[in-house]
Amino acid sequence: CTDDLNITPNDDDTLLTEDAFEDESAYRSLLAGVYANLALTGTEGAENSNLAGIDAGTSQFGRVLLYMQTLAADQMIWSYENDAGTRELQRNIWTPQNPLILGMFSRTMASVSFANNFLRETTAEKLDGRNVSDATRQDIVAYRAEARLLRAMAYYYMMDLFGKAPFITENDPLNFTPPEVSRAELFTFIESELLDIQSDLVAAGQNEYGRADRGVANMILAKIYLNAEVYIGENRYPDCITQCEALLSSGYALADSYLHNFMADNNTNSATSEIIFPIVSDGLTTQNFGPTTVMVNGSVGSLETNGLVVGVTQGGWGGALRVRREFAELFADGIFSQDERNTLIEGVNVPNGVTIVTTPPTPPTPRPVDIVDISNRDTGFILQKYSNVSSDGTPGIDQTFVDTDFPLFRLADVYLMYAEAYLRGGGGSESTALGLLNELRDRANNDEVVESSDLTLDFILDERSRELHWEAHRRQDLIRFNRYTGGNYNWAWKGNGSNGIAIPAHFNVYPIPSLSLASNPELNQNTGY
Amino acid sequence: GTVTDGTNGLPLPGVNVLVKGTTTGTSTDFDGKYTLNVSNGNVLVFSYLGFVTQEVTYNGQNTINIGLVEDASQLDEIVLIGYGTTTVKDATGSVESVTEEDFTRGNIVTADNLISGRVAGVNVTTDGGAPGSGSTIRIRGGSSINASNNPLIIIDGLPITNDNVGGSRGILSSLNPNDIESFSVLKDASATAIYGSRASNGVIIISTKKGRKTFSADIDTQYTFGEIDERIDVLSADEFRDLVNSQPITGATLDTSLLGNANTDWQDEIFRETVSAIHNVTLRGELFKFLPTRFSFGVSRQEGALITSLNERRNLSLSLNPSFFDDHLKVNINANMAFEDNRFADRSQIGQALRYDPTQPVRDGNPFFAGFYQHTVPGNNSLIANGGTNPIFNLLQRNNQGDLNRLFGNINLDYKFHFLPELRAVLNLGYDHSESNTSTFARFATQDVVRGETSFFNQQRVNRSLDGYLNYANDSGDVFDYDVSAGYSYQVFTNDGGFTGNLQDPQTTGDTFADPDIVLIGFWGRLNLDFYDKYLLTLNYRRDGTSRFSEDNQWGNFGGAALAWRLSDEDFLKDSNTISELKLRASVGWNGQQEIGQTDIFLSRLRQGNENSIFQFGNMPVQTLLPSAINPDIKWEETRTIEFGIDYGLFDNRFTGSLNVFQKDSEDLLFAAPVPDGSNFTNNIIQNIGEFRIQGLEFSVNADVFREGEFNWNANFNATLLDRDITSLPFGADIPVGPNPSGTGGNIQLQRQGEAPSSFFVFKQLYDANGAPIEGAYVDLNGDNIINDQDRYIRENPNPNALFGFQSNMTYKNFDFSFNLRASVGGYVYNNVASGNAQYALLQDQSVLGNIPTSVFNTNFQQTSDVVLSDLYVEEASFLRMDNITLGYTFNFEKAIKSIRLWGGVQNAFIITDYSGLDPEVGESGFDSNIFPRTRNFLVGANFKF
Incomplete structure (x- = not known):
């Protein structure tokens, strides 16, 4: 009875992939899995992770993103420095061994993996083979676009944080060793993907809450254009304005109250019109x-x-x-x-x-x-x-x-991006920029009006911090304003000094985590590390 | 005639008396008497386990009375090997047998206690003194890094799983040690290769006691009185008040108004003196005049030193051993039932007791907390946030019980063909079923006043096995004997169960679980050749299949070869007065390893999120499906062992023993290693990658210092030297492992190429001119003026380099006295009790005061986070422990009661160590985090023989 060696899972929560799709709702569940990688760390609760080398709870996407973008900058301090990696991160003395950086790298690339898997499981060929109904096929068109969007978003964060990424798509097989692509190549890929999927995505603000739509694609495009000088050394501010304008005319509206965006019911209160993409x-x-x-x-x-x-x-x-x-x-x-x-x-x-x-x-x-x-x-x-x-x-x-829910992208950021892109010569109009900034102040119950004379880049940087602090944007902003590395701006505990010390320029990107580097011979460590 | 014990003249029942060269024979009765019809010139062979076999030629005597002499060398002792037996004399591999008379005496609660420190190369460790808890057994340091390092344990031919069920204390915890007849430890690869894929960590074959024809009855009873004489040194209430008043924290002020007036030693409160007992009744005899039977009933009740902790066990064991058709068909049926009842005490309360404010009383009469003191917000009954809770209250109010019912046994049929008696067919059917139920009731949850806990968990594991083989043995010739066997083996393990979640928490729901079946199939063969009784050769081969790998990888071939040369039978040594026995051995063997936790990792699977891991679209829950990490290429880890050994006997075998050197090389390690990000559904998966080497030397000597006359002294010494090195790691990259010393996400250990596994990875402490450590100041090892991860270095590892065991048994007239010592040298322990607690800042957390260890005065450290990775917490943990001392006296009677032995003893009598923590023996992890303390036990017992 040597055939007994060929076992199948016995647990009712584990399905053989080939069996799972007999039920067509599996496609929606599989898509939920791609989204869930941004919110959950595994399938068995908050203390379980499908990643290693980092504490399970800390390995959550938004958590590590917050650490990379906010904790490593001037807005936040974590008191318990015996939590591995926090000390080096918030004092800007990190090394490639840092578990939090590993968590960021691995979690983001896991998003790529799950998205690729979704795309592999929903090819026309596979759907034909499984005799999938027309109704489900119709849904899958948008699902696939969303999977590509989430993948592009993952590569956007790789580009921003690490300046490069191992590159793998649904056309590569599982366990394929991904080659390294540069920041510029990533930029091109992200841009072309986001433009390519526009027509398949649900219109901005029209998708089910929690799912991404065209507005999210516009948002990421706006962000890569705003930071294009950092990423590829090119001025793309006009493109940024274009994307912001698209978003401004998409029906989004500021929440009634600033704090609605950060409350337990921000999935149902007035913030739903402001939040472009939440991490549920x-x-x-x-x-x-x-x-x-x-x-x-x-x-x-x-x-x-x-x-x-x-x-x-x-x-x-x-x-x-x-x-x-x-x-x-x-x-x-x-x-x-x-x-x-x-x-x-x-x-x-x-x-x-x-x-x-x-x-x-x-x-x-x-x-x-x-x-x-x-x-x-x-x-x-x-x-x-x-x-x-x-x-x-x-x-x-x-x-x-x-x-x-964590408001990963929200309309207020669009307002501020518009004003900044305008100031940086991307076009648009001053009156629109001022109007948007004052709308934010007005909403925040602040009757100090921003005037034309206030409208400087320094003001934008500060106002962004006042509006968007603790929302995982700060490091990116400081880098775009050339205030992150070097000594232009030293905040408390920067560079491991209580009053701040300059840090070298290579800290503008994070190192490739040593375990990720070791396991993929195609990757090269970032300069300086 | 009558057969007696030559040393004391007592009759020996059950001695085999055989006419040499025939199958005619008998065995002695209860009084040592036997009757046999023989002819002149017949040679009678008297054999009895543990005694020298004697031969007497019959020349017409009416009676032949024999006094058997205890076999010091035990060269003819039968040793169980895989699928058969051999003798010490003929063994070609490193096989060591420990039989009943060699067992450790003293407080034997679980089976592993019997051989602890007894066998060279075998390390039996526990991680503390929880009652009835199982041990970690390592033979020659294991062979793997991430896969299992547990030896294969076989009970009467049934390989058992290494996986425990919830509610039990360990896989050997439900065995009654009193039912065990012998352990046979297979160490080298030629011996273990017969178990192929499962034996890379060695094999322990446990044989249970069998029925006999003569009637005997035994009653054993034992009481144990335990106490903990050592405490973690924390501040007394008065010292605590003084320290708090002295305001030792820089930059913060302690609120002295929080000090209470009580003087509570919380460790005294949570620990207790224990009273435990073990009772066994054993009956042996022949039922219905053909059915040799053994029946035993055992009861054990062990109290833990931590209040409420309890382990109770009842065992029924039945062994039926008839033979049929003139002994051509031997049948052995063993059935065992075990009922294990545990109450588990929350071990984390030990840590809580160290920290709880000693100036507060145990009870203050607050009815809201059943009269117990708690840190509450003044004026109401809400607990102060993050202030901790009363450890006594926590222990008493939480009842976590596990009940295990286990049925295991086997049926063994051994048929000697009528037409060809050299050929035997053996069939062994085994069954092991454990079912456990665990319940937890708590009035309050530890950190949550509002909600208590009621939850249930059940689990069942079933293990079925079938083994069949044919054996053809030709041992008639003087020149050339051979013995050949071939067999088939099938085993399947299942595991499933369910849990309810906390029924008092409307947010949690239960779930069921079911592991994939584990199926193991093997085909094997063995050939033993013996030329002139001097040159011995053993060849093994096994082809194994496992359900843990894909169809392409699931079969593996394993095998071994061993040569032995009995030098002492050569002419030039035959007449030596010094060397009575000398055997040289050499062996090589290949074993496999497939025991990884995830048994379906090669399959493409999707996993549903549990009730807390689903997603929401449009504010409606959507079940998530996540692809599971997959490694379709996973295959066997292989270990090659090369060994050279000498078995020796000196001065008429007054001194016997072995010396072995070996090297184990494991390759294609089943190693949890990084995978390229983006290529899989994880960043780390079990893969076949890396190499690991263990080199070792073992030495043993068994000495009959005195063996004639009224005073006998037998001593056994064994020593093991081990060197473990990761020779190759995946990509040469360091992999952080091991427990987290403080906070979240940290690892105190590291796997690094060229180093021992799980080496401690720490900062090098800086000291001031007076030799006092400077808080948070470390050596900048890479000289970049920044102290960060890159300045950590490897300091030692938890594995001892050397292990020693010494056992002494003395008898004088009717007195017996024995003790055993065990030593471990060169292992290190990370003292997390000190590193995580001995800092002044921990004296107050918000509005609650907390105690700290007095070792804070050695360092004067303020903040845990600054110091927790300092190398000063990595301490040498070598020790010498007196495990057991017993003294007994036997009264002999000629009546219904044959003898009564009364005895007393001390377990854990003393330990000698430099380690500053409570106990250096913290288990394999080398991480000392509030060990469940071991009690010193005083024992009294009586043994009645009928």
């Missing part, structure tokens, strides 16, 4: 240690224990996250005291009237703005931007895993 999170069905779970639990202060205010356990994570001085100073001017975007908490002096219910009721001392010792969680301001409470005051379903 749910305290019950889609549990993850992603950016919103981290930022809600992490922003609970060690002194304030304001967890109940933001819908998690009272102590949250004991003061895991705080802000650096330079970020706090962006709101120091009195004109921002009532600005909704200013959710800083400075200890006893709560500037914008956020009510903190704590027991004991008052922290003994106001928080100093400077963080001299990173492990001292009582120093530095905390920030109460994200919340696991709905706009109607109802807390989320779970006290750790938040319902709050």
